[in-house]
Amino acid sequence: MADDTRNILDEVTGKEYKYGFVTEIDTEFAPPGLNEDIIRFISEKKEEPEFMLEFRLNAYRRWLGMKSPEWAHLNIPPIDFQSIIYYAAPKAKKELQSLDEVDPELLKTFEKLGISLEEQKHLAGVAVDAVMDSVSVKTTFSDTLAKHGIIFCSFSEAVKNHPELVKQYMGSVVASGDNYFAALNSAVFSDGSFVYIPKGVRCPIELSTYFRINAKNTGQFERTLIIADEGAYVSYMEGCTAPQRDENQLHAAIVEIIALKDAEVKYSTVQNWYPGNKDGEGGIYNFVTKRGICKGNNSKISWTQVETGSAITWKYPSCILQGDNSVGEFYSVAVTNNHQQADTGTKMIHIGKNTRSTIISKGISAGLSNNSYRGLVKVTKRAEGSRNFSQCDSLLLGDKCGAHTFPYIQTENKSSIVEHEATTSKISDDQLFYCQQRGIDAESAIGLIVNGYAREVLSKLPMEFAVEAQKLLSISLEGSVG
Amino acid sequence: MLLQIKNLHAQINGKEILRGVNLEVKAGEVHAIMGPNGTGKSTLASVIAGREVFEVTAGEVLYNGKNLLEMPVEQRAREGIFLGFQYPVEIPGVSITNFMRTALNEVRKYHGQEPLSGAAFLARMEEKKKLVEIQSKLTNRSVNEGFSGGEKKKNEIFQMAMLEPQLAILDETDSGLDIDALRIVANGVNALRSKDNAIIVITHYQRLLDYIVPDIVHVLFDGKIVKTGGKELALELEGKGYDWIRKELETR
Ligand SMILES: Nc1ncnc2c1ncn2[C@@H]1O[C@H](COP(=O)(O)OP(=O)(O)OP(=O)(O)O)[C@@H](O)[C@H]1O
Numbered sequence A: 001m002a003d004d005t006r007n008i009l010d011e012v013t014g015k016e017y018k019y020g021f022v023t024e025i026d027t028e029f030a031p032p033g034l035n036e037d038i039i040r041f042i043s044e045k046k047e048e049p050e051f052m053l054e055f056r057l058n059a060y061r062r063w064l065g066m067k068s069p070e071w072a073h074l075n076i077p078p079i080d081f082q083s084i085i086y087y088a089a090p091k092a093k094k095e096l097q098s099l100d101e102v103d104p105e106l107l108k109t110f111e112k113l114g115i116s117l118e119e120q121k122h123l124a125g126v127a128v129d130a131v132m133d134s135v136s137v138k139t140t141f142s143d144t145l146a147k148h149g150i151i152f153c154s155f156s157e158a159v160k161n162h163p164e165l166v167k168q169y170m171g172s173v174v175a176s177g178d179n180y181f182a183a184l185n186s187a188v189f190s191d192g193s194f195v196y197i198p199k200g201v202r203c204p205i206e207l208s209t210y211f212r213i214n215a216k217n218t219g220q221f222e223r224t225l226i227i228a229d230e231g232a233y234v235s236y237m238e239g240c241t242a243p244q245r246d247e248n249q250l251h252a253a254i255v256e257i258i259a260l261k262d263a264e265v266k267y268s269t270v271q272n273w274y275p276g277n278k279d280g281e282g283g284i285y286n287f288v289t290k291r292g293i294c295k296g297n298n299s300k301i302s303w304t305q306v307e308t309g310s311a312i313t314w315k316y317p318s319c320i321l322q323g324d325n326s327v328g329e330f331y332s333v334a335v336t337n338n339h340q341q342a343d344t345g346t347k348m349i350h351i352g353k354n355t356r357s358t359i360i361s362k363g364i365s366a367g368l369s370n371n372s373y374r375g376l377v378k379v380t381k382r383a384e385g386s387r388n389f390s391q392c393d394s395l396l397l398g399d400k401c402g403a404h405t406f407p408y409i410q411t412e413n414k415s416s417i418v419e420h421e422a423t424t425s426k427i428s429d430d431q432l433f434y435c436q437q438r439g440i441d442a443e444s445a446i447g448l449i450v451n452g453y454a455r456e457v458l459s460k461l462p463m464e465f466a467v468e469a470q471k472l473l474s475i476s477l478e479g480s481v482g
Numbered sequence B: 001m002l003l004q005i006k007n008l009h010a011q012i013n014g015k016e017i018l019r020g021v022n023l024e025v026k027a028g029e030v031h032a033i034m035g036p037n038g039t040g041k042s043t044l045a046s047v048i049a050g051r052e053v054f055e056v057t058a059g060e061v062l063y064n065g066k067n068l069l070e071m072p073v074e075q076r077a078r079e080g081i082f083l084g085f086q087y088p089v090e091i092p093g094v095s096i097t098n099f100m101r102t103a104l105n106e107v108r109k110y111h112g113q114e115p116l117s118g119a120a121f122l123a124r125m126e127e128k129k130k131l132v133e134i135q136s137k138l139t140n141r142s143v144n145e146g147f148s149g150g151e152k153k154k155n156e157i158f159q160m161a162m163l164e165p166q167l168a169i170l171d172e173t174d175s176g177l178d179i180d181a182l183r184i185v186a187n188g189v190n191a192l193r194s195k196d197n198a199i200i201v202i203t204h205y206q207r208l209l210d211y212i213v214p215d216i217v218h219v220l221f222d223g224k225i226v227k228t229g230g231k232e233l234a235l236e237l238e239g240k241g242y243d244w245i246r247k248e249l250e251t252r
């Protein structure tokens, strides 16, 4: 690598995180630490029914008997679970009736992040659930959606107003003892979003949740549950940011998706938690369990993710393809820079006949970062005539970063076809020079090239998200060459 | 004087490639640079464009009186220097439309102009596409990705037409072109030709110069311009090859 390109790399990768501000807002905390009393405290605060408390305590007891997972390519410093605050909520009046009752500081925070909670300001018509620290602040468009029988509300509200749905589906895709962080989440989760689309209904607008960590020393444990009944369709987007702090903060979320017969769910994420500074100090530990089940025949679940944030990311949005002819898709762009580490990928479990899955993963690494794709494609005996296609590409910017690909393929029947392709490439000096010779500076050139590289995935995002994601990619990376 | 090169020496990895190039190009002129393989023609073009792998060890390059060697690559481009590459590189996933729009707006910004509106940009695309007879099929594709050799060269001329540079250096844009494409490329170049612009064509073949008639022809030999003449020099080279020049140099 030429010296000039190395300089460009250093200059550009030093970009500041622009969502690193802190909102001064009255917050109510639980005391730090984790024990049964804290769990009871959370459940009580949220005025939960008995079944929820039991679910939590059950999960907690399982968690106590579990060990933190160890992955070869993630270097995770030990986490002191007793120093974390498990509940923090912006203090607010009870039962917000209108936007006027929301703390203006909170509104400003979301405005600053480009999320308007005022419905009339929504050009594209996206319904938003805004979650700050542990609590859902405001859900827009709920009334409009209610006309179609669609439920879009915070998880806490769902527990109160639709306990039968919550009871039936919560933990049905990600069991409370599924893994260490899932168990932790199940014990202490505070809020999140809940979506139910009734039979035959096509959700007319994009649904989205915006997660924001604000308070210090807290963990964020949210839970999302999406149920698409027979023949229903919904497109759901999730975004997130956090302030810039020297210490690491833990984010351990669960997302469960259930698609019944002929239903389709499209889930898009732009993950931009604070990644830590240039020297690797601070940043979010993002340990997330996301899984969907195509329960009915001909159902479809599609995950699209753009991962640019977090100090450490550990997540594998997965599909259990149970219904015959069901379809699972995973489109991912994961960017790591400076000292960031990402270990991400998917699991496609083919159970039904003629099930199909597609995996497109684009890893981009710069700085001293490490970026791993880890994916499992499992085709069971029953899943005759199933197909998978996986394409895992890595782009290296600079020569101090790492990219790794770990595909695991298990097929138990001969009538299925599993294809896996992988490539590793670099941005060449020639490409950079070509762009510069046309008047495009190195920074913009790298933004352009990286966006081009990720185009196949970005094109899967809903319009409202795609533009933001493109900018984000350029900002996180502009300027790294191999 | 648009471009003034004085005693330019440049090396790569300690190996001297340019060994005292002198060249003056006035606005309105078309120059042709010829010479055997590996004598430094592309290197000269790269050094003018600012490619940093080549280290300039001596000499001077002035562009409109400004010291070109101090400017970063993109600034030279924004000042109006265009290089048509001998081997255009592929940029997967970046459409020509997007690429050109980014480039054009960067150049405009540099000159204190507003970005072109979408409509104005597309109108310009249409106009220039006609000029070089390329199809939307091509401009919607990623830059050079999977292009044939000839398509790549046409794409270079298309970009030149879009950017309307003041000094265009075309490095073997004619090689790999069929007769029709050659005519199209020449049309593109001749359309750019004006009293304010200058064009340097690097070529091995006299036939290009039938279409783009040069004012001045140079022979670059062993890192130096050893002979300069009118368009008849190209004909002479075509007929006699380079041996007589080599001999001439030896006897000097
Ligand atoms: N990156 C490089 N590393 C090492 N040597 C180089 C490099 N680029 C060019 N050279 C050498 O410099 C010399 C001049 O090359 P250049 O490409 O300028 O020749 P040219 O006159 O354009 O030849 P052609 O007519 O074949 O295109 C050659 O010997 C070539 O091998």
Ligand SMILES: [Mg+2]
Pocket: B041, B042, B043, B086, B171, B172
């Ligand atoms: Mg050459």
